[in-house]
Amino acid sequence: MIAVALWSVAALLALAPAGIVLSTRPRGSIILYGGCLLATSTLCVTALSDLLYAPHLTQSATLPIGLPWLGAHFRLDALSAFFLVVVNLGGVAASLFALGYGRHEDSPGRVLPFYPAYLAAMNVVVLASDAFSFLVAWEFMSLTSWALVVSHHRAAENVRAGYVYLLMASFGTLTLLLAFGLLASGAGYDFDAIRASHPSAALAGMVVILVLLGAGSKAGLVPLHAWLPLAHPAAPSHVSGLMSGVMTKVAVYGFVRIVFDLLPEPVWWWSMVVLLVGGPTATLGVLYALMQRDIKRVLAYSTIENIGIIFTGLGLALAFKAEGLDWVAALAFTAAMLHVFNHALFKSLLFFGAGAVLGATGERDMEKLGGLIHRMPTTAVAVLVGCVAISALPPFNGFVSEWLTFQAILLSPHLSSWGLKLVIPAVGGLLALAAAFAAACFVKLYGISFLGRPRSDVAAAAHETDRFSLTAMLMLAAFCLVAGILPGLFIDALAPVSRTMVGNVMPHQVGVQWLTVVPIAESRSSYNGLLVFVFAALCGTAAASAIHRFASDRLRRAPAWDCGYPDPNPTIQYSASSFSQPIRRVFGSVVFAAREIGEMPPPSSPLPARLQVELRDLIWDGLYAPVAIVIDFATDRINILQFLSIRRYLTLVFVALIVLLLVVAL
Amino acid sequence: MSALRDIVSQGAQMSLVLGLAPLLTGFVRKVKARLLRRRGPPLLQPYRDLIRLMRKDVVLADNASWLFRVIPYLMFAGTWVAASLVPTFGNGLLFSWTADLIAIIALLGSARFFQALAGMDVGTAFGGIGSSREVMIASLAEPAMLITVFSVAMIAGSTQLAYVAEFMGSDAVGLRVSLGMAFVALTIVALAENARIPVDNPATHLELTMVHEAMVLEYSGRHLALVDLSSQLKLLLYVSLIACVFLPWGTATADASVAKLVSGALLYFGKLTVLGFLLAVFETSIAKMRVFRIPEFLGAALMLALLATLLRFVSGSL
Numbered sequence: 001m002i003a004v005a006l007w008s009v010a011a012l013l014a015l016a017p018a019g020i021v022l023s024t025r026p027r028g029s030i031i032l033y034g035g036c037l038l039a040t041s042t043l044c045v046t047a048l049s050d051l052l053y054a055p056h057l058t059q060s061a062t063l064p065i066g067l068p069w070l071g072a073h074f075r076l077d078a079l080s081a082f083f084l085v086v087v088n089l090g091g092v093a094a095s096l097f098a099l100g101y102g103r104h105e106d107s108p109g110r111v112l113p114f115y116p117a118y119l120a121a122m123n124v125v126v127l128a129s130d131a132f133s134f135l136v137a138w139e140f141m142s143l144t145s146w147a148l149v150v151s152h153h154r155a156a157e158n159v160r161a162g163y164v165y166l167l168m169a170s171f172g173t174l175t176l177l178l179a180f181g182l183l184a185s186g187a188g189y190d191f192d193a194i195r196a197s198h199p200s201a202a203l204a205g206m207v208v209i210l211v212l213l214g215a216g217s218k219a220g221l222v223p224l225h226a227w228l229p230l231a232h233p234a235a236p237s238h239v240s241g242l243m244s245g246v247m248t249k250v251a252v253y254g255f256v257r258i259v260f261d262l263l264p265e266p267v268w269w270w271s272m273v274v275l276l277v278g279g280p281t282a283t284l285g286v287l288y289a290l291m292q293r294d295i296k297r298v299l300a301y302s303t304i305e306n307i308g309i310i311f312t313g314l315g316l317a318l319a320f321k322a323e324g325l326d327w328v329a330a331l332a333f334t335a336a337m338l339h340v341f342n343h344a345l346f347k348s349l350l351f352f353g354a355g356a357v358l359g360a361t362g363e364r365d366m367e368k369l370g371g372l373i374h375r376m377p378t379t380a381v382a383v384l385v386g387c388v389a390i391s392a393l394p395p396f397n398g399f400v401s402e403w404l405t406f407q408a409i410l411l412s413p414h415l416s417s418w419g420l421k422l423v424i425p426a427v428g429g430l431l432a433l434a435a436a437f438a439a440a441c442f443v444k445l446y447g448i449s450f451l452g453r454p455r456s457d458v459a460a461a462a463h464e465t466d467r468f469s470l471t472a473m474l475m476l477a478a479f480c481l482v483a484g485i486l487p488g489l490f491i492d493a494l495a496p497v498s499r500t501m502v503g504n505v506m507p508h509q510v511g512v513q514w515l516t517v518v519p520i521a522e523s524r525s526s527y528n529g530l531l532v533f534v535f536a537a538l539c540g541t542a543a544a545s546a547i548h549r550f551a552s553d554r555l556r557r558a559p560a561w562d563c564g565y566p567d568p569n570p571t572i573q574y575s576a577s578s579f580s581q582p583i584r585r586v587f588g589s590v591v592f593a594a595r596e597i598g599e600m601p602p603p604s605s606p607l608p609a610r611l612q613v614e615l616r617d618l619i620w621d622g623l624y625a626p627v628a629i630v631i632d633f634a635t636d637r638i639n640i641l642q643f644l645s646i647r648r649y650l651t652l653v654f655v656a657l658i659v660l661l662l663v664v665a666l
Numbered sequence: 667m668s669a670l671r672d673i674v675s676q677g678a679q680m681s682l683v684l685g686l687a688p689l690l691t692g693f694v695r696k697v698k699a700r701l702l703r704r705r706g707p708p709l710l711q712p713y714r715d716l717i718r719l720m721r722k723d724v725v726l727a728d729n730a731s732w733l734f735r736v737i738p739y740l741m742f743a744g745t746w747v748a749a750s751l752v753p754t755f756g757n758g759l760l761f762s763w764t765a766d767l768i769a770i771i772a773l774l775g776s777a778r779f780f781q782a783l784a785g786m787d788v789g790t791a792f793g794g795i796g797s798s799r800e801v802m803i804a805s806l807a808e809p810a811m812l813i814t815v816f817s818v819a820m821i822a823g824s825t826q827l828a829y830v831a832e833f834m835g836s837d838a839v840g841l842r843v844s845l846g847m848a849f850v851a852l853t854i855v856a857l858a859e860n861a862r863i864p865v866d867n868p869a870t871h872l873e874l875t876m877v878h879e880a881m882v883l884e885y886s887g888r889h890l891a892l893v894d895l896s897s898q899l900k901l902l903l904y905v906s907l908i909a910c911v912f913l914p915w916g917t918a919t920a921d922a923s924v925a926k927l928v929s930g931a932l933l934y935f936g937k938l939t940v941l942g943f944l945l946a947v948f949e950t951s952i953a954k955m956r957v958f959r960i961p962e963f964l965g966a967a968l969m970l971a972l973l974a975t976l977l978r979f980v981s982g983s984l
Binding site for chain 2: 384410448451558
């Protein structure tokens with residue numbers, strides 16, 4: 001099956017140069033996205049059948065490319081298969097969406113060649129089985145996505161986003177390069193060789209930190225998240241969906257592959273580091289999201305939150321594995337992987353929804369939207385499903401993975417390390433906060449942009465998006481529901497992944513009565529999404545039919561009551577900033593150093609009153625700005641070297657030579 | 667035979683909570699009125715209100731969407747399912763394993779999610795103010811509730827309410843500091859979640875104080891009846907939850923005799939009466955808070971819950 005996968009990747013790579021030609025043709029984008037759709041669905045089906053029917057079979061292939069004496073190694077095991085499914089499911093949905101959405105692209109030549117290359121790069125990262133191929137594919141993935149981020153290069157903010165992204169991507173690749181350098185020092189580049197070698201505890205610990213920096217910067221862990229809310233919204237919407245929903249998952253794959261697979265048994269403090277990064281990432285990410293008014297930025301920040309949840313699950317898995325509690329580690333690891341899958345579904349869905357809104361109105365600013373539920377009814381339904389799912393509410397899929405993470409947290413009294421015993425409840429509290437904020441954030445996103453009255457003419461004149469885009473969104477929405485009401489099937493499909501990575505699996509779920517999910521024992525906890533769904537549907541229908549039978553079912557339309565003073569001006573409605581004002585007042589002063597400056601002119605003055613809100617990204621100010629200042633300062637000093645006279649250059653060379661000779665001599 | 671029995675007792679529980687919810691609200695109102703030396707409306711007034719609302723036409727705002735009309739049913743369904751999972755007179759009911767405490771919180775969260783959306787659907791300033799404040803309160807109350815559940819679940823070794831209630835009724839519990847803290851935290855959360863004084867005052871229509879009322883201002887007729895019934899159900903749910911976790915005595919087991927079930931039901935009425943009375947006394951003896959004092963109030967619950975959980979980690983017996 002690996003041959004099929006590699007051929008599909010090759011097909012994607014071949015589509016990239018074809019994109020240059022196709023971009024000049026009127027129907028070119030349809031052919032290209034159609035080709036991508038075909039290749040990614042082949043990959044998706046192949047990987048899925050591998051995961052379901054031959055999970056313990058490891059297939060490998062070596063191609064005579066790459067380093068001359070090494071070749072390029074590829075390997076398909078359960079972990080790769082699972083991530084291939086995630087990547088290509090996202091790819092299928094994005095290509096389908098782009099079949100409609102991509103036709104409106106102003107400059108297709110800037111998107112079409114890079115899109116298939118980007119998909120191919122992500123697939124190769126997941127398939128690679130030696131450090132060289134992995135890093136090359138990783139860098140290729142960064143560069144192609146960078147090209148897509150700056151595809152609309154006339155907007156100054158996109159150029160800045162591309163610049164920051166390129167810097168952070170280089171930093172991430174550098175740390176991964178160092179990590180692999182440390183690992184390969186005793187073993188070589190091949191993953192099999194690295195797996196067989198036994199690095200010392202100190203070396204392994206260093207590798208964990210480096211991988212956390214490298215994969216974490218790509219995934220968007222706080223404080224390495226700064227590029228993500230700039231870059232993800234800048235790309236065309238189907239690419240935003242891929243970057244947020246899928247590429248961050250490839251980063252998670254990199255972390256899991258190295259820390260769980262290539263390194264020896266974990267030590268307890270690794271998990272401490274991961275947890276202390278993951279928990280705050282979840283809460284901060286969603287708090288940032290709550291403060292935004294640009295739809296795509298809200299979604300990008302919310303990705304940071306979900307990455308935090310995933311890394312918390314991974315941290316818990318490391319903690320339990322370090323203490324030999326394999327069965328809990330399997331629970332935490334499965335929770336993290338399920339969240340990987342779920343987040344890929346609903347984040348892609350929501351980005352596509354944002355794309356549909358953008359296509360219909362040309363606006364990303366929520367405060368210029370409103371009332372779209374009337375104009376774009378089907379999009380509104382799909383986005384509503386995405387919003388409920390991402391807010392971790394039953395019966396959708398987001399709830400199941402968060403619930404499993406909570407169940408793993410509740411088993412932490414089994415741990416013996418005191419540090420972990422104190423950290424894990426705190427992280428649990430942070431996750432609980434993040435879940436509540438997420439609901440608030442998506443009430444805001446949906447309520448401001450889809451409900452209420454239109455706040456601008458473009459919103460009032462919006463129209464439903466095309467059929468391909470709608471199909472893509474409805475497909476993802478259906479997956480969200482299925483994964484929410486039949487979670488047992490998905491948990492069982494993840495069993496081989498968890499067996500290869502943490503050495504144990506969650507109890508088999510299919511066959512438990514009524515498809516209930518029972519992570520440990522029924523006396524401890526159980527959840528049945530199907531019954532909750534059916535039960536709620538029955539209660540709702542019973543109430544509706546009883547009312548329509550016995551009570552009045554008449555209905556009159558009238559102007560809104562609004563306490564007797566309705567104002568026809570739509571600006572009277574709550575805006576995105578006013579909606580988050582209470583939360584900003586409670587948390588903003590600490591987290592964002594928020595300041596509200598109110599200017600109230602005296603009663604007789606005709607001047608308007610003003611309210612100015614200042615929010616600062618303290619991490620940017622505290623971490624990135626000083627680095628930038630130091631680099632600026634240093635480059636200014638070094639710049640002098642550029643304008644020396646020839647005598648001074650000669651002196652400099654002479655002094656340098658002396659110094660080097662001294663160094664060698666000593 | 668036993669399957670039939672299970673279905674009957676589950677059905678009885680569901681119709682019991684549905685039937686009792688307005689009575690509890692009426693009782694609390696009556697006690698509050700008496701404490702203020704008013705006569706107050708009759709105990710059955712909430713039922714009359716519901717029936718009256720059901721009979722009326724719905725007056726729907728011009729630009730209300732389909733979602734606005736569906737939300738009352740969604741809220742009602744979510745709350746009713748959640749309420750039917752909390753043991754009342756009997757324990758170990760048929761559907762008790764369908765969802766645990768975390769899922770009950772999430773079900774109530776879904777109901778609130780939709781309620782907040784309803785507030786924004788018509789596009790008035792009042793709806794927005796209600797939704798915005800509601801999510802602010804919820805973003806503090808929900809984590810406090812979850813962490814309280816963590817502490818209780820760690821003591822009982824389960825998040826499954828049936829097992830928690832069974833454990834709390836057994837001799838293995840004893841007096842614990844962490845349970846006391848969890849109780850206080852849960853009470854604060856219950857006050858906030860049910861829009862009671864000092865967090866919110868559902869009896870006013872004053873824009874500076876109201877949260878819940880502002881959200882449902884545009885509802886009328888059968889829709890308003892369902893929204894009201896949902897909030898009454900929610901109050902009953904929280905009171906039963908406190909009763910079942912902290913006052914678990916007398917709850918009948920799954921296979922108990924009919925006499926046991928009846929005595930369990932009587933005791934349950936007793937618990938509701940006592941807790942409802944205490945709620946009324948508390949509400950009359952305290953004033954409504956300013957909106958931005960609420961975070962401090964709920965922050966106390968959050969801290970207490972976290973302390974209870976940490977205490978549980980540090981010492982197995984406290």
